[in-house]
Amino acid sequence: MAKLKQSKRAPRVAVLMGSDSDWDAVSETERALRNFGVECDVKVLSAHRTPDRAAAYARAAERRGIRILIAAAGGAAHLAGVVAAHTTLPVIGIPIRTDAMDGLDALLSTVQMPGGIPVATVAVGKAGAVNAAILAVQILALTDAGLRRRLRVHKRALKAKVADANRRLSRTRGRDR
Numbered sequence: 001m002a003k004l005k006q007s008k009r010a011p012r013v014a015v016l017m018g019s020d021s022d023w024d025a026v027s028e029t030e031r032a033l034r035n036f037g038v039e040c041d042v043k044v045l046s047a048h049r050t051p052d053r054a055a056a057y058a059r060a061a062e063r064r065g066i067r068i069l070i071a072a073a074g075g076a077a078h079l080a081g082v083v084a085a086h087t088t089l090p091v092i093g094i095p096i097r098t099d100a101m102d103g104l105d106a107l108l109s110t111v112q113m114p115g116g117i118p119v120a121t122v123a124v125g126k127a128g129a130v131n132a133a134i135l136a137v138q139i140l141a142l143t144d145a146g147l148r149r150r151l152r153v154h155k156r157a158l159k160a161k162v163a164d165a166n167r168r169l170s171r172t173r174g175r176d177r
Contacts, residue, residue, distance in 0.1 A: 010065040011041040013136050016057070016083065018046050018073035022096045025129045026072045029094065032133030036150050038140065041066065047078035054079065058086035068136045071119075072129065074098040077109035080119040090139055092132045093119040 013033055017026045026042070033040045041064075045054040061069060069087065071080035072094035080093030095106035103124035111121040120135060122128035134154075141147035 009039055011039040012065065012067045012140060013038055013040040013133075014057070014061055014066045014069045015040045015042045016045050016054070016069065016071045016079060017042075018044070018048075018071075018075075018077070018079045018096075020044050022072050022074060025094065025096055025126050028126050028129040029070055029072070029133045032130050033136065036133075036137045036147060036154075038133075038137060038147070040070075045079065047073065047082040048076070051082060054082050055086045058083040058089075061087055062089055068092065068139055070094065070132045070136060072096050072132075073110070074103070074106045075100065075109075077106035080110050080121075081113055081117065084113065084117050084119050091119050092135055093121045094128045094132050095121065095124045097125045 015026060015029050015033070017023065030040055030042055043057065045057055047054055058069065066089065068090050069083050070092045071083050073079040074096035075098050077093070077095055080091050084091040093110035095103055095110045097103035098106060107121070107124050110119060113119045122131040122135065134151075137147055137151060141151055
């Protein structure tokens with residue numbers, strides 16, 4: 001997808017990570033959001049080391065124009081749940097792969113929220129990081145026709161990529177299918 005010109009509008013999405021070591025995956029979220037022209041606020045906030053700051057950020061997000069919070073964490077991965085407990089905004093959790101259980105612990109910690117405190121959870125790692133951005137854009141597109149158009153273009157580009165891959169495969173196999 002072609003990158004769009006950056007705007008100077010206030011961020012509508014907050015991208016939070018439990019540690020700066022999560023940046024390798026979370027940078028994919030920021031990149032995808034910016035490719036859709038969606039500004040984001042990116043912060044390191046820990047559910048365990050800075051719980052008061054994480055809660056305060058979540059409580060103030062809506063007043064600052066944030067519409068969706070994306071929270072990435074590995075290990076115990078409680079950031080998305082802590083954030084969700086302190087806001088009525090949609091929260092998307094990205095489980096980050098760790099050495100301990102290859103991300104399974106983060107996935108379970110993110111997805112197993114008690115009734116009444118939802119966290120939309122995406123795949124572990126970089127694929128989840130991209131999907132969190134796309135999901136945020138889809139939510140914003142409910143009230144933004146420009147984003148709906150960009151999503152349609154994005155989906156067409158995905159389809160074209162698969163068609164191109166099939167043509168290349170057919171050529172390398174020496175068959176036209």
